[in-house]
Amino acid sequence: MMEKGKKTAGFWRRKKQEHPAPKIGAGKQKSAIQKKNAKSRRISTAFLAPSVLGVLLFFVLPFLVVFFYAVVDNPISHRFVFLDNFINVFRNAAFRQAAYNTMKFSVIAVPLAVVLSLGLAMLLDSKIPFKSQFRTFFLTPMMVPIASIVLIWQVLFHYNGMINDITALFGSAKIDWLKSDHAQVVIIVLFLWKNLGYNMILFMSALGSIPKDILEVAVLESAKPWQIFIHIKIRYLSSTILFVTIMSLINSFKVFREIYLLTDDYPYNTVYMMQHFMNNTFGSLDYQKLSSAAIMMSIVMIIIIGILFLTENHFGKDVEG
């Protein structure tokens, strides 16, 4: 669909370029340059071809088919049923559990990821020694594959493991972390451990781009540190905060990987996520269920991304002027 649009656009452009030439009346030389320009424009557009074709074949086209599957009753008879599949999926207890868990996880983990990484960035922005070493340390978890680290996580959070030993020091009862309602805590800790470094880098670059003179004037005017933080830093960081929030939200949807590696296909109820639902549905190859779930998920994503763009436009104007 998109490629069709592109072709007509190129066609339209060429036409438009051929026509105005006589009007200007610059003679042969001008139109030769224009012809050359049009040619190089076509060639540069051809650079897009491999990628656009690939994306069309592997993402756009099948997505349209997914959409089709979501509104018919089965892949063979193709009877149009409109929203029935969606309603069926919505009634599915496993789907509801998965959607609820994913949402709950995001609601808890994302604000934590934003606030804590902003804290880390501020820490590295203050006057402390060994800054670059600390940056390296905070960034290392991002590099380490989750699969390598789940072993130690299982040991730490085991019923008889180290975390319970530490909490026992403070007199609390032992918790079977991975097989109780606390499983979500374990996953949140792992998620934060993995993602804080990435967010921190984004915040650090944003902090670095705050004009120094504004901060200096604020200090000269004897503004308190918290005033500087609220009125200058937060204001300049607003678009980054938004971006980090959205990226964390998107990453929080990917947390299935951690849970799968820590537990299995069917983990404890509170950490049964959307991707578990999808994976297990792949097993039974129920296209209707899969497609409608994917469509619903993508609608949610499009809403989130839309909010990102709208607010970024708004904030962008606010700060950069």
Next chain:
Amino acid sequence: MKIGRGSVNRAALLSESAYKRMIVRKKRISKIRRGIATLLAASCAVLFLMPIVLTVTNSFMSASEISSNYGQVFATSDSGGKTYISEKVNLKFIPDMVSFAQYITVLFKSPDYLFKFWNSVILVVPIVGFQLLVALLASYGFTRYRGRIKEMIFFAYIILMLMPYQVTLVPNYLVSGWLHILDTRWAIWLPGIFSPFAVYLLTKYMRRIPTSVMEAAQIDGAGEWQIFRHICMPLCKGCMCSVAILIFIDYWNMVEQPLILLSDDSMHPLSVFLSKIKKGEIGLAFAVATIYMIPTLLVFLYGEDYLVEGITYQGGIKG
């Protein structure tokens, strides 16, 4: 430490010695504050590094030491039920006896693990290389002659990039079925190669190159290919490194795609295989985990600055 204007005004009312004392006090407070900040950063760093360090040190334990220390962790994890075992799990920072037995077994005695490691390599390396190549071409296309249609396509790429696997895996599965590449490596390679992430990042970077540079080359008679090859590519070298690193860590870490697109266990990468190590082989698990993170850590050592740069380009979705 700068002294604010307000305090200077106040200081004017004080005697000189009192003023000096105030400065000393302020300096001391800032020193204490700095000490606390450093301490905080250090304790965070310990928390961040501990799991990694523990994995590495534990990999030097002998198999018997590991199974006596952690045996029950993995014994209960596959029975699924909540069984109480009175024995403690002894987390050790430093093994009682350093032994390379785990590594020797992994590297020489049981080729299974090396085979999985090779699977990971063979799945990831072509994706990194070809995604970069396709993306370089495409981002040049997006950079030259920007029009409304191109902007719309680029916007579609961004949306696609932000979609989670739950959404993109279903289409991928369908196409793989049509092309009869399900259960072959192509099912992972092809969607990976055409993934829009690298296009997005490289385009954002390439658009920062002043158009006058390219126009000047064009006036001097350079063709599009020449502008691309001799002007854009050299200028994007740093960004290419960043993108390559980001793609590499993303795909080295992949779990979802092979789980769904490759039903044949023998083709699974080490990341998926690691989760299936159970009772019998836990002695080896830590060594395998360590070996699995070595490539990413090496990349990190070599390219930390590129990585940071790459993440920084991502800040703010719009180009």
